[in-house]
Amino acid sequence: MEKLVLTHLQKIYTQNKKTVIHDFNLSVRDGEFIVFVGPSGCGKSTLLRMIAGLEDITSGELFLNGKKANRLPAKDRNLSVVFQNYALFPHLSVFENIAFGLRIRHYPKQKVNEAVYNAAEMLGLQRLLHEKPKQLSGGQRQRVALGRAIVRQADLFLMDEPLSNLDAKLRTQMREEILNLHQKLETTTIYVTHDQVEAMTMATRIVVLKDGRIQQIGTPKQIYTAPANTFVATFIGMPQMNVFHAAGSDSARWDDFIPLSLKKSDSYTQGRVLLGIRPENILVAADGLPVTVNYAELMGADTYVHGEIAGTDKQIVIRCEPDRDFCSGETVYVRFPEDKCHFFDAESGKRLTIEAAAYEA
Amino acid sequence: MANRRLITKAVLYLILILLAFMMVLPLIWMFLSSFKTGSEIFAQPPVWIPETFQWKNYLNAFNLAPFGIYLANSLITATAITVIQIMLSSMIAYGLTQLEFKGKAFLFQSMLLTYMLPAAVTYVPSYVILAKLGLLDSLTGIVVSNISSVFSIFLLRQSFLKVPKEIVEAARSEGANDWQILWKVMCPMSLSTIFTLAMITFVEMYNNYLWPSLIVKSQSKYLITVGLNQFFTTQGTFQNQWAMIMAVNVISVAPLLLLFFIFQKWFIKGVGDSGLKG
Ligand SMILES: Nc1ncnc2c1ncn2[C@@H]1O[C@H](COP(=O)(O)OP(=O)(O)OP(=O)(O)O)[C@@H](O)[C@H]1O
Ligand SMILES: [Mg+2]
Helix, strand or coil, rough: EEEEEEEEEEECCCCCEEEEEEEEEEEEECCCCCEEEECCCCCCCHHHHHCCCCCCEEEEEEEEEEEEECCCCHCCEEEEEECCCCCCCCCHHHHHHHEEEEEEEEEHHHHHHHHHHHHHHHHHHHCCCCHHHCCCCHHHHHHHHHHHHHHHCCCCCEECCCCCCHHHHHHHHHHHHHHHHHHHCCCCCEECCHHHHHHHHHHHHHEEEEEEEEEEEEHHHHHHHHCCCCHHHHHCCCCCCEEEEECCCCCCHHHCCHHHHHHCCCCHHHCCCEECCHHCCCCCECCCCCEEEEEEEEEECCCEEEEEEEECCCCCEEEEEECCCCCCCCEEEEEEEHHHCCEEEEECEEEEEECCCCCCC | CHHHHHHHHHHHHHHCCCCCCCHHHHHHHHHHHHHCHHHHHHCCCCCCCCCCCCCCCHHHHHHCCCCCHHHHHHHHHHHHHHHHHHHHHHHHHHHHHHCCCCHHHHHHHHHHHHHHCCCCHHHHHHHHHHHHHCCCCCHHHHCCCCCCCCHHHHHHHHHCCCHHHHHHHHCEEEEEEEEHHHHHHHHHHHHHHHHHHHHHHHHHHCCCCHHHHCCCCCCHHHHHHHHHHHHHHHHHCCHHHHHHHHHHHHHHHHHHHHHHHHHHHHHHHCCCCCCCCC
């Protein structure tokens, strides 16, 4: 069943008449874990707040459980929001913070106790129940905020960058905890982040946003292996995808490594094609395209080689096994396996599907 | 260096002690005088400690006028005004800070404008309104005419503005309506302001004299301030009544002093955490 459907959603802030969300369409199935990802200021929070009922919808429609809910007050939407800065009630104990929504709904005492203790146990908060938020660490506060969200059988969890205030280690740990919770509770979740690792590891589907427009919706795998445009291609993936102008005029040698059918196409000869290849898909071989190494970074599990294509100023990053050493100024030869190459229209940046001929070195 | 700092500090403390002493001296004198005889009060050179403590001054005072009733009237009206005024002001402050409606800015500005008016200007119209409501010469009249206060609205509004938006939004998405947000989030989070405001209002209402003296006529409705003045004007001319006046004074300031000693910790302490990170 569709839990949440958004059609042609648009948001214009009245204060500055700025259109922040353009024609947003999405339908979320029950139990999905949707991640909104995009750079700062692209409208992720605005979208989430519209879904939560904390911000007016300028135009378009929002359906919750199949019912139109554009004007449904936040308190009646039965969803819970986890805010970036936790937004715990400072005057209430951890117990009362978690119990807040249940008390508002006048649950019987025993049911409240039961639910709160369950949630606390799930999140390892049993021993902190009588503390005030002030006395907790960032990670603990975040857990309380999660506790407040899960204690009530909310229809939908909305989380706005819930981990961004935590240190790297805690973030990884909380990420796992949130995923475990999702597996246990199976509550439909919309999760906002600008961290691509969170997006890739947590999502059943990712929505990539830029300037208030959807760039692509897909599973992490789809987003990674078939990015819809150059923005998605370079936004997701670390280090980011190499993108080159694949015009024949660029360099004679470079030209040799472009798939044949692409070479024949008009767009190619007129320089209207971009070629993208992820650093880990580039093969270092005995011959091929020569690359001058600038420097190499040993990351532990692998090495990032930064260089430029010989005779050009095109920067390139290669990710390879850590056992080989590279020194600055050295020339290495690389190949781009054809099935790993992505092609984009140079003007629109949109993905091109090209039936390329078999690659021959 | 350390020496000089010590000296500066000592001088500072000396001045402070002197000032503090000057503040409490009249109170001490009043307290001691309430146990003196009339001639001891006016004795030259002054007598500080009475020869024998005249406990009967208190009894006599109570026999001359119903101070118990005055005191009760004052405590009841001041408490009622404080409670009702803060509840009403909280609701207005909530509307001014959390709700969106046409004319909000105008409403707030006109409230502030009325604050600029001297209180005396409103006496006549207020008197007429109370008369029309049939509330003259009643405790209800005293309460009703004091339950709205621009000062408390303003103070609470400032305090509510400091409550982070996310906290209100969190409450809202947890299912709280405006009424619940007001009483379960805004007010508890503004507790120190509410407390200070309650103290100020209570003291002000307990000490209120002019307006109550205009609207109450019968002795059974007198507030302590009105009763005290009445007592003073009828009895004050005789030297040996002064000890009783002092006794009555002690009784009338006792509730305030008591309040201060119970809650002084609260005056100093503020509730700091806003509930957000950082
Ligand atoms: N209340 C507001 N009034 C006017 N403009 C706003 C308001 N809130 C946000 N905006 C604008 O809307 C745009 C999107 O803001 P939003 O907070 O949704 O971004 P975001 O994707 O959540 O960014 P971040 O990752 O930094 O949190 C921004 O350009 C911002 O300036
Ligand atoms: Mg945001």
